[in-house]
Amino acid sequence: MYKIKTLNNISASGLSRLPSERYEIVDELEQADAVLVRSADMHPIELPKSVIAVGRAGAGTNNIPVAKLSKQGVVVFNAPGANANAVKELVLASMLISARNLHDALSFVSGLTADHMEETIEAQKKRFVGNELSGRTLGVVGLGAIGVRVANAARALGMRVIGFDPHMTVEGAWALSSDVIKASGLNELFASSDFISFHVPLLEGTRGLFNTAALSVVKSGVTLMNFSRDGIIDPEALKQGLNDGRIGRYVSDFPKADLIKHPRVIALPHLGASTHEAEENCAVMVADQVRDYLENGNIANSVNFPSTRMARGARSRICVANLNKPNMIGQLTHVLGVHGINIAQMHNASKGENAYNLVDVDDEVGIELLTELRGIDGVLSVRLV
Numbered sequence: 001m002y003k004i005k006t007l008n009n010i011s012a013s014g015l016s017r018l019p020s021e022r023y024e025i026v027d028e029l030e031q032a033d034a035v036l037v038r039s040a041d042m043h044p045i046e047l048p049k050s051v052i053a054v055g056r057a058g059a060g061t062n063n064i065p066v067a068k069l070s071k072q073g074v075v076v077f078n079a080p081g082a083n084a085n086a087v088k089e090l091v092l093a094s095m096l097i098s099a100r101n102l103h104d105a106l107s108f109v110s111g112l113t114a115d116h117m118e119e120t121i122e123a124q125k126k127r128f129v130g131n132e133l134s135g136r137t138l139g140v141v142g143l144g145a146i147g148v149r150v151a152n153a154a155r156a157l158g159m160r161v162i163g164f165d166p167h168m169t170v171e172g173a174w175a176l177s178s179d180v181i182k183a184s185g186l187n188e189l190f191a192s193s194d195f196i197s198f199h200v201p202l203l204e205g206t207r208g209l210f211n212t213a214a215l216s217v218v219k220s221g222v223t224l225m226n227f228s229r230d231g232i233i234d235p236e237a238l239k240q241g242l243n244d245g246r247i248g249r250y251v252s253d254f255p256k257a258d259l260i261k262h263p264r265v266i267a268l269p270h271l272g273a274s275t276h277e278a279e280e281n282c283a284v285m286v287a288d289q290v291r292d293y294l295e296n297g298n299i300a301n302s303v304n305f306p307s308t309r310m311a312r313g314a315r316s317r318i319c320v321a322n323l324n325k326p327n328m329i330g331q332l333t334h335v336l337g338v339h340g341i342n343i344a345q346m347h348n349a350s351k352g353e354n355a356y357n358l359v360d361v362d363d364e365v366g367i368e369l370l371t372e373l374r375g376i377d378g379v380l381s382v383r384l385v
C-alpha cells in the first residue's frame with residue numbers, strides 16, 4: 001500500500017487516480033511515501049526518509065526546497081501548463097477591470113442608496129470613463145505556458161503585444177502568434193507597454209525584475225499585472241511608482257498588507273489557478289506522474305530529475321538517482337556484474353546536477369546488492385519496483 005500525504009486541498013478527481021486498493025491518504029507525514037502539495041510552504045518541513053516524491057499540483061515550485069530534496073534523491077514533480085488557461089483568463093479580466101475602472105465603479109455603485117440613485121449614476125459615470133484594449137500595447141515578460149496564452153489572447157482582442165523571454169522553448173515559439181513582437185530586452189518592453197504582465201518563475205535571477213531602473217523607463221500610468229510571485233516586483237519601486245502615479249494600476253495576486261488599501265491597487269487572494277478546471281487538471285496530471293513514479297520508477301515533468309520512461313521489460317526494475325558526474329554508470333553496472341546480474345534493458349538520463357537510471361533485470365535482486373549500490377559515492381537513492 002502506497003501512502004500519500006496531502007499538504008493542501010487536492011482535487012478529488014486527482015486523488016481518484018490513486019486506486020484505493022493500492023493507495024491510502026494518510027494524516028501523518030511520517031508514514032508517507034509521497035506528498036501532494038499546492039502552495040503550502042514546505043521550506044520549514046523536514047521530510048521523513050520514507051518520502052521519495054513530491055507532487056506540486058500547479059506550476060510554481062518556489063514553495064518547495066527543491067535543491068535540498070534533490071540531495072536526498074526526492075523527485076519533485078509539477079504540472080506544467082495545467083492551470084495556464086485559468087491564469088490567462090484572470091489576466092484578461094484584470095486588464096478589462098483596470099482599463100474600464102470597474103473596480104472603482106463597483107465600489108461607487110455599492111455605496112449608493114435608493115435616493116436619487118438613477119440621477120446620481122448618470123451624473124457621476126463620467127468619473128469612470130476608461131480606455132479600450134484594442135490598439136493598446138501589452139508587454140508580456142516570460143513566454144512560457146501562461147505568457148504565450150496571454151499574448152495570443154491579447155492579440156485576439158486587437159492589442160499590440162511585445163514579449164520577452166531569453167529561454168523560450170521551441171514548443172512555446174511554435175504556439176506563439178507570429179504577430180507578437182520580440183523585445184530586444186526588458187527595457188524596450190517596459191518603455192513601450194501600456195500594460196505589463198509578468199509570467200516568470202520566482203528565481204534568484206527574477207527577484208526584483210521590476211525595480212527602480214524599470215520604473216524610470218515605463219510609460220506614465222502603466223498598468224502592472226503580477227500573477228507570477230510577489231518577489232518579482234521590487235517593493236520600493238512599486239511604492240514609489242504607485243505614489244507618484246507612474247504606475248497607474250497594480251493588479252496583484254499576491255497582496256501585501258501595506259498596499260491592499262492603496263487606491264491604485266487591485267489585490268486578489270492568489271486566485272490565478274482557482275478554477276475547478278485548473279484544480280482538476282493539475283491534480284490529475286500530478287497524481288498520474290507520482291503514481292507512475294511510485295509503481296514503475298518512470299519520471300515525467302520533474303523539476304529536478306530528467307524525464308525517464310521505459311516500458312517494463314523484465315522481472316524487476318532497479319531505479320537509481322545519482323549525481324550527474326563521470327563513472328556513475330560504470331560503477332552501477334560493475335556492482336550488478338559482480339552479483340552476476342544480467343541487464344535486460346537500461347535507460348540513463350541527466351538534468352543539471354542530477355541523473356537517473358532505470359535498470360530492468362531478469363534475476364532476483366537481493367538486499368545486499370541494493371545496499372552496495374546505495375554505498376556508491378554520488379548515489380542519492382536506490383529503489384526496487
Ligand SMILES: NC(=O)C1=CN([C@@H]2O[C@H](COP(=O)(O)OP(=O)(O)OC[C@H]3O[C@@H](n4cnc5c(N)ncnc54)[C@H](O)[C@@H]3O)[C@@H](O)[C@H]2O)C=CC1
Pocket residue numbers: 058059060061080081083084087141142143144145146147164165166167168169172199200201202205206227228229253270271272273274
Ligand atoms: N497566480 C497563480 O495562481 C499562478 C501563478 N503562477 C506563476 O507563474 C509562473 C509561470 O508559470 P508558467 O507560465 O506555467 O511557467 P513556464 O515555466 O511555462 O514559463 C515560465 C517562463 O518564464 C521564462 N523566464 C525565466 N526567466 C525569465 C526572465 N528573466 N525573463 C523573461 N522570461 C523568463 C522561462 O523561459 C519560461 O518560458 C510560475 O512559476 C508561478 O510562479 C503559475 C500558475 C498559477
Ligand SMILES: O=C(O)C(=O)COP(=O)(O)O
Pocket residue numbers: 038039057058059060061083270272273274
Ligand atoms: O501553480 C502555481 O504556481 C500557483 O501559484 C497556483 O497556486 P495554487 O495551486 O492555487 O495554490
